[in-house]
Amino acid sequence: MRKAYIEEQKSRHGRKAVVVLPVHYPREILTAMNVLAVELWGPPGPPRGPEAGRLQTYVCAVVRNALAFIASGGADVADGALFPHTCDSVQGLATLAPDFGGWKKPAFRFIHPKGPLRASSRAFIRAEMVALAQSLATLGVAPPTDDALRDAIRLHREIDALKLRLADRRAYLPVNDADYYRVLRRGEFLWPTDHLNELRDIERKLLDTPAQKGIPIFITGYVPEPMSIFDVVAEAGAYVAGDDYAAVGRRVNSRTELDLSDPWAALVDLYDSASPCPTHSAEQAPRLAHLDAIMQRCGARGVIIHEQKFCEPQLFDVPALRRHFGAHGIPQLYLEGELESDFSGQARTRIEAFIETLSSPRSAA
């Protein structure tokens, strides 16, 4: 389906398509240049083809699967590949596949600065965004005009605003988590206006009275894979009232005021006000405060820390998260997922047992 959609976007709208590795990149620039971003979070499941064996098994599966996928021609419909500077592993893939085989089409890199923004990094990320636009232009698309960039920023702001409204009213939405997150994650490859329309469709379903009867929980992690996590949670009698998945909730920017007179400066401001993310090497204190705020807003009674094996940026934050939630008496479950396989029976039992403990009135956070 994704391939058919991409081909249709190319033929009907004359768009170029770029496959994008996780996580953060200035999508507005691609939109302004009429380039479709198609994100590649793995894909999940066992690696496709033997190329995954070019990386050691202790490298995160998102990267190993991505290499296997693109090297086996899975992304050939795209015109280029963009590798954001997310972690050592994606950074390594950004040279391995283009330089040593696996990806023959143009490769673009976007290096975002680490740590809190300083004067040096503000100047750098602006220059890096401009450089990205220039390199994307080698696909035969025009560099973005300021007006096109402003329009793209407005469009993505509208999407973010709608996602925030939906998140705030999650309990009033008569849609199960699996379907809800499927719609949210379709934004990983849909053209922004198509994604916005689907979000509006779902917004129309909002009720005036709560539709979710289960126990509200909060999940933080990298990517909601396997997606069956939502079914397991639902079957155990809970629903995801809020999330901080790097692939989903964490990418929604809540900034409301934005000066668009200089759209490049606005992009830097957006980067600066993004939700704290370990892949940006965000400091832990602001991240914990941010998570507290979401949890409070969504009324979650417990938290699932759902990490992917070998994901260094995320894993280094786990002790702080566990300490923090523990100190605040918030029930928590640490879950290590694997992109290649579904949850084991043991993992399912742990989720069920955790949610069962939350159903006790004394466990309310």
Add this chain to the structure above:
Amino acid sequence: MITRRIQYEIAGNVVGPFLTSLDKWRKKLRPKKKGPKKEHPFGPPLESVNRLKDIMTRYYFQGRYADGAVPVAWVTSGFPVEIFRPLGFWTVYPENHAAICSVQRVVPELSDVVEKEGYARDLCGYARADIGSVMTGKTPVGRLPKPDLLACCTNICQTVLYWYRALAEHFKIPLVLIDTPYVYGEAPEHHRQYVKDQLLELLEVAQKITGKTIEPEALAEVTRKANIGSKLWGRCLDASKNKPAPWTGFDEFFHMAPIVSLRGSDECNDYYRGLAEELEDRVKRGVGGLKKETHRLMWDNLPIWFNVRGMSDLLAQNGFNFVCTTYTNAWYEAGKVIDERDPMGSAAKAYTHIILNEDLPKRLSLMKRLAREYDVVGAVLHSDRSCKPYSIGQYDLKDRLQAEANIRVMVLEADHADPRAFSAEQADNRLTAFMESFA
């Protein structure tokens, strides 16, 4: 403060040297073991080993008294430390400390503590060891001085940032970061400018913490010394281009401690001047690191610190010598670029172009050059579970090196710090089979 300073000076200039002398005397007075001498495959030991022990013992001993006496910074191995020297910082290298923990085989014990806190065992063993050490206060070096500042540079990996952030949380002190964009092909101008801008920001922070101002002449002088030290280190490594190599790659791993920890100091340069002279003298006299060097190899990645002895024995018994390593070479490649005429600009260039911060074609090119210059017949690529940036791409590097450098290459799965991620028997079997392939 004054008392502490006096303790620090006495520790470094009186007690430290006294203890090392005492240790030497004790060894001299120790009754010699009777019976026939055990045969071993190594050449005579390097005389510089004693000086190395002196320097590093004194370094760690004086370091115990550094906090409260002088400003203390904990820094990563690839950090542009030249800026700290003129301000009188005592620098501690947690990676070096973690390597000592690994050699002393205390990493599992330290790691157990942090794993209970939620750190995954899949994370870098160095990071686990150091965080465990600060949490427990346990260290094989007696005591590490409490830092006033943490300083990390992402040119070796991004892990250091997460690791140092954990240290910053623990000590409640500032963390300064030099973020070096990864180099694909050539670094564009705005990447170089970014690093240079950060160095200037670092300068301000370091001056603020110490209340001192860096005189340009002082910075130039340290830069000059660091450049000389790196070239001297390079001279030591170059000695192995001769046959037989006057030392082994395993020796190099241990003798690199001063270029990591004392770069930019007279002490470091004096040491390497002496070591280079000794090695060159051995070359003239035909004295090798092995009694009989039959096969010359290259090593890629960090050493397996806790098993250096076992591996070096196995290889040496069969006449195999690691005459070059990409790891020890890194401190030569970067340091020779820094230039006293432009300390900041050259540092930005040098510290960005580190092997681990450059793309795979550059790495392959370097390995081919080393293979050619050192005339090796094979290479062992250590697939290091604790160091993903160094290990990603090694399977491809293996194939290309075999084809393009016409050498035999083996990938060895292990870990640089944690023996729990290593099977000695399996490694020995693989190395033995690899060596047999040259028969």
